[in-house]
Amino acid sequence: MSLLELSWLSELLAAHRLWAALAFGGWLMLCWYCLAPAWRRRRRGSPAAAAEWLIAYASQSGAAREIAEQLALTAGHDGQAPALLPLNDLSLDNLSRHSRALFIVSTYGEGEAPDNAALFWRRARHQRPALQALQYGVLALGDSRYADYCGFGRHLDRWLGAAGAQPAIPLTEVDQLAPGALQQWRNRVDHLFGLPVVDDSATETATSWVLAERRQLNPSSPGAAAWLIRLSPIAAMPQWQAGDLAQIRIGSLRRTYSIASLPEDGALELIVRQVVGADGQLGQGSGWLCRHAESGATLEVVLRPNPQFHLVELDTPSIFIGAGTGLAGLRSLIKQRQRQGHKDNWLIFGERCQQHDRWLAEELEGWAAQGMLTLDRCFSRTEETTEYVQHRLTNKADQLRQWVDQGACIHVCGRLAGMGNAVHAVLQELLSAEQWLGLQQQNRYRRDLY
Numbered sequence: 001m002s003l004l005e006l007s008w009l010s011e012l013l014a015a016h017r018l019w020a021a022l023a024f025g026g027w028l029m030l031c032w033y034c035l036a037p038a039w040r041r042r043r044r045g046s047p048a049a050a051a052e053w054l055i056a057y058a059s060q061s062g063a064a065r066e067i068a069e070q071l072a073l074t075a076g077h078d079g080q081a082p083a084l085l086p087l088n089d090l091s092l093d094n095l096s097r098h099s100r101a102l103f104i105v106s107t108y109g110e111g112e113a114p115d116n117a118a119l120f121w122r123r124a125r126h127q128r129p130a131l132q133a134l135q136y137g138v139l140a141l142g143d144s145r146y147a148d149y150c151g152f153g154r155h156l157d158r159w160l161g162a163a164g165a166q167p168a169i170p171l172t173e174v175d176q177l178a179p180g181a182l183q184q185w186r187n188r189v190d191h192l193f194g195l196p197v198v199d200d201s202a203t204e205t206a207t208s209w210v211l212a213e214r215r216q217l218n219p220s221s222p223g224a225a226a227w228l229i230r231l232s233p234i235a236a237m238p239q240w241q242a243g244d245l246a247q248i249r250i251g252s253l254r255r256t257y258s259i260a261s262l263p264e265d266g267a268l269e270l271i272v273r274q275v276v277g278a279d280g281q282l283g284q285g286s287g288w289l290c291r292h293a294e295s296g297a298t299l300e301v302v303l304r305p306n307p308q309f310h311l312v313e314l315d316t317p318s319i320f321i322g323a324g325t326g327l328a329g330l331r332s333l334i335k336q337r338q339r340q341g342h343k344d345n346w347l348i349f350g351e352r353c354q355q356h357d358r359w360l361a362e363e364l365e366g367w368a369a370q371g372m373l374t375l376d377r378c379f380s381r382t383e384e385t386t387e388y389v390q391h392r393l394t395n396k397a398d399q400l401r402q403w404v405d406q407g408a409c410i411h412v413c414g415r416l417a418g419m420g421n422a423v424h425a426v427l428q429e430l431l432s433a434e435q436w437l438g439l440q441q442q443n444r445y446r447r448d449l450y
Helices: 003-045 063-077 092-096 115-124 151-162 179-193 284-292 324-339 361-369 389-395 397-405 416-430 433-441
Strands: 053-058 083-086 100-106 135-142 166-175 206-216 226-233 245-250 253-258 268-273 298-304 318-323 345-351 374-379 409-414 445-449
Touching (some): 063 083, 063 100, 063 135, 063 179, 115 433, 115 445, 151 166, 166 179, 245 268, 253 268, 253 284, 253 324, 318 324, 318 389, 318 416, 345 389, 361 374, 389 397, 409 416
Parallel strands (some): 135 166, 345 374, 409 445
Antiparallel strands (some): 226 268, 245 253, 245 298
């Protein structure tokens, strides 16, 4: 074969390869053209695609977190995987990457953000990110007995609107976890995101208990009577963690209390203050638990997780601060610490009268004698001096700073008004900015206030 013929044959083969490549490419284009509309339809038909939406929560007692987790679980059952995280773990860049978001948020104190949202709010409230592509809904949980009802939820909703985000669901405010209002909100969410309709109220699991014992902790005290209530399970002992809550059902009434015991104690124990109205009438819940119910009476209890008040997993010192019935939540934590073999526990506890308000003296002083507890008691109604827990903290500021530098976690339990707010202010005053920021960033400042 001549050189001319070889050249012609080579060019012919190259042309065949070119046409084959063009034909294959054209076939791919045709496939894409035919299939892409169906793919786009499927994508448009899934209103809450996994990469699009977010569930963020701000929770102090655990209620907002529980609602968020139930919602995320339902979405997961529908083949979706929304991002679920506390607000403190949400950056503004991350938020701007989502097209849909639900915020389930509680209000703490007087319109404040809960502890697991405080850092986010400090960063975000003075910024205006571009959130025009975001559709959102805010569920604000609150208590109308407080002046700034649902305050943080309202602040967050206004901030989102100012950043250009569009409300897919109007701001929804729910007073004291009212079941009907929660279910109405959930129905709107299910409709918006195409989720299976779920009755959230049906997910609660109540257990039956009997009143086994009650003992007054402060006989002859000038303050209202306080009682240690001991309940025994009718069936098998359910499980809970130190720091969790018990919601007591008394008829149509529901009251939530900090749990003062561990399952290993064989009973559910509460510390309940007897409420007496201006007319001399006993409070409905406390009146029944402390006075009216006879031994052996049955009642229904819903155990509620309170992870924001659980012990930290790290082996670090622990400081426990409380007054009055706040001793309940602290007692369960101290019991758990002792079961874990930790001795570096410091309790600062306040009550009224030194003579009559040495609550659980034998137990607490026994732990102190065994070297398992550093015990500081404060009394506000003494002849010599009036001392509250915040005063004792000030007097022991050097010890406080030393424990914090050693990585201590601080747990505060009791009334928000008075003790809770005062302790918060004193801690900010006594600790350096670096120490205070470290407590918050590492979630070592935990509160159960009511």
